[in-house]
Amino acid sequence: MSDVSNNGGAAKPKPSKLNPNVVPMPEQDAKVRAGNFDEVPTGYTMEMAQEEASRCLQCKNEPCRPGCPVEVPIKDFIGLLRDGDPIAAANKIKETNNLPAICGRVCPQEEQCQAPCVVGKKGDPVSIGALERFVADYQRDHGDHDAAIELPESTGKKVAIIGAGPAGLTAAADLAMIGHSVTVYEALHAPGGVLAYGIPRFRLPQAVVDSEVEMIKKLGVNIEYNAVIGKLFTIDELVDELGFDACFIGTGAGLPAFANIPGENLNGVYSANELLTRVNLMKAYQFPEFDTPIKPHNKVVVLGAGNTAMDCARTSLRLGAEVTLVYRRSEAEMTARIDELHHAKEEGVDFQLLTNPVEVIGEDGWVKAVKVQKMELGEPDDSGRRRPVPIPDSEYEIEADAFVVAIGTSVNPLVPNSTKNLDLNKWGYILADPSTGATSKPGVYAGGDIVTGAATVITAMGAGKDAAVAINRYLGGPEPEVAEPEEEVGTA
Ligand code: FAD
Numbered sequence: 001m002s003d004v005s006n007n008g009g010a011a012k013p014k015p016s017k018l019n020p021n022v023v024p025m026p027e028q029d030a031k032v033r034a035g036n037f038d039e040v041p042t043g044y045t046m047e048m049a050q051e052e053a054s055r056c057l058q059c060k061n062e063p064c065r066p067g068c069p070v071e072v073p074i075k076d077f078i079g080l081l082r083d084g085d086p087i088a089a090a091n092k093i094k095e096t097n098n099l100p101a102i103c104g105r106v107c108p109q110e111e112q113c114q115a116p117c118v119v120g121k122k123g124d125p126v127s128i129g130a131l132e133r134f135v136a137d138y139q140r141d142h143g144d145h146d147a148a149i150e151l152p153e154s155t156g157k158k159v160a161i162i163g164a165g166p167a168g169l170t171a172a173a174d175l176a177m178i179g180h181s182v183t184v185y186e187a188l189h190a191p192g193g194v195l196a197y198g199i200p201r202f203r204l205p206q207a208v209v210d211s212e213v214e215m216i217k218k219l220g221v222n223i224e225y226n227a228v229i230g231k232l233f234t235i236d237e238l239v240d241e242l243g244f245d246a247c248f249i250g251t252g253a254g255l256p257a258f259a260n261i262p263g264e265n266l267n268g269v270y271s272a273n274e275l276l277t278r279v280n281l282m283k284a285y286q287f288p289e290f291d292t293p294i295k296p297h298n299k300v301v302v303l304g305a306g307n308t309a310m311d312c313a314r315t316s317l318r319l320g321a322e323v324t325l326v327y328r329r330s331e332a333e334m335t336a337r338i339d340e341l342h343h344a345k346e347e348g349v350d351f352q353l354l355t356n357p358v359e360v361i362g363e364d365g366w367v368k369a370v371k372v373q374k375m376e377l378g379e380p381d382d383s384g385r386r387r388p389v390p391i392p393d394s395e396y397e398i399e400a401d402a403f404v405v406a407i408g409t410s411v412n413p414l415v416p417n418s419t420k421n422l423d424l425n426k427w428g429y430i431l432a433d434p435s436t437g438a439t440s441k442p443g444v445y446a447g448g449d450i451v452t453g454a455a456t457v458i459t460a461m462g463a464g465k466d467a468a469v470a471i472n473r474y475l476g477g478p479e480p481e482v483a484e485p486e487e488e489v490g491t492a
């Protein structure tokens with residue numbers, strides 16, 4: 001067994017209160033990390049990873065695998081790691097997942113691959129995500145990142161991908177690996193979609209995104225940046241004038257939603273996307289080294305209950321503000337991952353739950369306070385969650401010089417509305433077959449948040465994968481080789 005670590009040989013921390021059976025991953029102390037943008041968990045050592053891998057029972061029927069939208073061969077990669085070969089383990093994952101270091105960090109594993117894990121029936125499931133992260137980082141850090149690349153013969157077919165988020169990048173990689181010529185058109189100056197502009201660097205370091213995108217480019221995928229489809233070309237022009245044989249639309253759902261309360265036009269009110277894009281993509285936290293500034297705020301109120309709200313609250317803390325998070329229901333109804341909630345509390349975010357903003361109060365055009373009202377939970381509504389009901393005469397003000405609205409997003413209408421004969425649902429999302437991504441327009445496929453609404457990185461990747469299979473069939477391309485089934489070693 002090697003003792004090479006990907007976190008510099010850190011000592012094993014105490015078991016976590018949240019997951020007492022799991023080998024804990026070392027992380028920065030809460031007080032220290034609240035003042036920097038470095039990644040919070042610092043990663044397993046080889047020894048820790050192998051110890052955690054040894055909790056896997058190598059189940060014959062592998063119930064964890066269907067829990068993963070891209071069906072990572074979980075049992076096999078963990079077996080290879082346990083046997084001391086993390087590079088073979090990383091290559092095994094890459095048979096179905098081109099972004100393992102990203103997924104190992106941001107997938108909601110507790111609801112996906114780890115939910116059906118049999119070890120979890122009597123304790124905590126195997127930390128599949130942490131192990132995936134470990135082997136992917138190990139391969140990157142040990143210079144074996146290109147080992148699995150073998151470029152296929154060209155099919156002569158051209159595919160345009162719109163959007164370089166997880167859906168588009170996955171479809172692009174899978175189509176390039178079959179031999180199709182793939183061009184990705186991306187509106188921004190950098191790839192990754194939400195991975196680049198939304199998820200903060202303390203959860204997903206830039207180097208991890210860059211390195212996994214670099215791998216996709218090495219498959220021959222060409223990415224055109226600053227290319228806004230619907231303005232530069234329409235989908236119809238890509239097909240009729242530029243000669244693309246098929247298109248995949250993966251433009252996400254990035255249009256911010258607001259709370260529609262008085263005072264939202266004041267200076268100091270941000271959508272979550274504006275705050276996060278300034279800080280993550282434009283690197284405002286490194287101003288003046290980078291051009292985009294961000295106004296320092298002393299007291300920030302964040303509205304929301306999901307991962308995006310946690311990201312905004314933790315980002316604002318790191319920019320030096322005191323942060324209050326308000327949400328109209330209780331903690332039980334919050335949609336953020338439990339780890340994110342826990343990290344935000346540890347770092348000092350003040351949670352005021354059952355509290356709803358009713359007005360942003362200003363002075364000289366700038367935010368001065370947020371007026372909120374206390375709520376209580378009534379009968380369940382259509383979503384099955386108990387309805388928040390305002391408590392009369394319970395309003396009060398929270399002093400603030402910034403208000404960040406993190407209550408979700410909707411579809412950007414540019415591509416849907418500029419494409420002829422593309423059927424949409426009543427909210428403007430593209431109607432696509434859930435198993436192939438086929439739209440109402442022959443040769444045009446779609447997947448990810450532009451079809452489902454805001455979801456997860458791995459569901460967007462799963463949609464990109466399914467669409468790549470369907471696009472290849474549409475183009476009459478070669479069927480990818482199916483690996484011979486391996487001999488079963490497990491007994492559980
Ligand atoms: P996106 O990631 O949105 O990518 C779409 C891309 O298309 C973007 O790069 C955009 O610039 C480009 N584009 C848009 N319009 C055009 C156009 N007209 N022409 C060319 N390009 C265009 N999910 C998780 O699983 N775990 C998490 O921890 C998590 N945290 C999140 C935190 C935040 C702050 C946010 C906002 C989301 C988070 N999500 C998380 C959700 C997840 O990131 C998304 O579900 C996922 O990124 C969707 O992938 P996508 O490829 O469909 O779209």
Ligand code: SF4
Nearest residue numbers: 068072103107112113
């Ligand atoms: Fe689990 Fe995500 Fe890895 Fe799939 S890609 S095995 S859901 S961590």
Ligand code: SF4
Nearest residue numbers: 056057059064117118
């Ligand atoms: Fe999958 Fe079984 Fe291992 Fe859990 S114990 S990760 S279900 S093979």
